Amino acid sequence: MLRVRLPTIICVTTASLFNTTTRGGPFYELLSGCTVLIEDVASQIPEPAFVAIAARFPHARHIYIGDAHQLQPHVRCSQSSRPALLGAKAVMEILLSRNIPQAPLITTFRAHPALNVLPNHLFYNGVLISGAAAAERxxxxxxxxxxxxxxxxxxxxxxxxxxxxxSGSHWSGDEAWYCKDIVRELLASGISPALMDVITFYKEQQRLLSQYAMHGYHPFHGGFCAG
Incomplete structure (x- = not known):
């Protein structure tokens, strides 16, 4: 089907990009004519992965979106792991050290302005701008x-x-219970489910909380994200 009608835009994770474009993968040789490659959260792409992506798509225009002030991609690895021993850098650090065209975005709408004060002082040299006023949050x-x-x-x-x-992931029933209790309290206080998001580090914890959203409390339709 892909050979008959190839999608104009394909959204995949970095790992899936490698798996699907290797020999025997569903996109093998089909994406060789790719003209634009956009990588989000590029600060978490290690140097070896960056080299592999560039080698696999040498003729595409590469656009990397990320925060150069985020922690390195191997920060959670053991100090004896290969990335830590070899000192693999993040792709953003590599690009910023070269004469690469940049488009800095200094306005953030994510957090309450009070939460932006510390990172703005420590990492952004005071140039970070809060797009939302405290009165709006x-x-x-x-x-x-x-x-x-x-x-x-x-x-x-x-x-x-x-x-x-x-699967190699992890889950905690205790943390899920507290999370459910907080969601209940927020719903009871009149906060719309569409305004809530739950972010968890582990995929298995996301699955556990998603089951709760589907079966435990039907009015909640917020977002659950593993990352």
């Missing part, structure tokens, strides 16, 4: 009593343990 502060009313940030210390899954 009062969804939580007007509904919940926070430990520090000035900073809309809460840390919950969960003393549970993560369990391994057959």
């Amino acid at each position: 009062r969804l939580l502060t007007t509904r919940l009593r926070l430990p520090n009313p000035v900073i809309p940030l809460v840390f919950v210390d969960v003393r549970g343990t993560f369990q391994p899954s057959p």
Whole structure:
């Protein structure tokens, strides 16, 4: 089917890009004529992967989108791991050290302005701009009593343990329970489900929370993201 009608745009992860374009993969030789390659979260692409991508698509225009101030892609690896020992750099660090055309984006709409103060001071030399005013980010502060009313940030210390899954991922029923309880409280306070997102580091934890969203509390249709 792909040989008859090749999609104009294909969205895949970096790992899937390698797997599908190798010999025997569904996109093998089909993407050789690719003209534009856009890589998001490029700060998490290690140098070997960058070299492999560039070698596999030598004629395409490469656009890498990422934050040069994020931690290195091997930061969670053991210090004895091969990437850490060889000092593999992130693609953003490599590109910034060369005369590569750049388009810096210094305005962020993600966080409350109060949460941008520290990274702006430590990493961005004071040039980071909050696109949303504090008065526009009062969804939580007007509904919940926070430990520090000035900073809309809460840390919950969960003393549970993560369990391994057959796929190699991990999950924690204790953390999922607290997460469900927080979601219930937010829903009860009148916050729309569409305005909620739950981000978890492990894919198995995402699956566990997604099951809760589908079967445990039907009105919740927010987003669950593993990353």
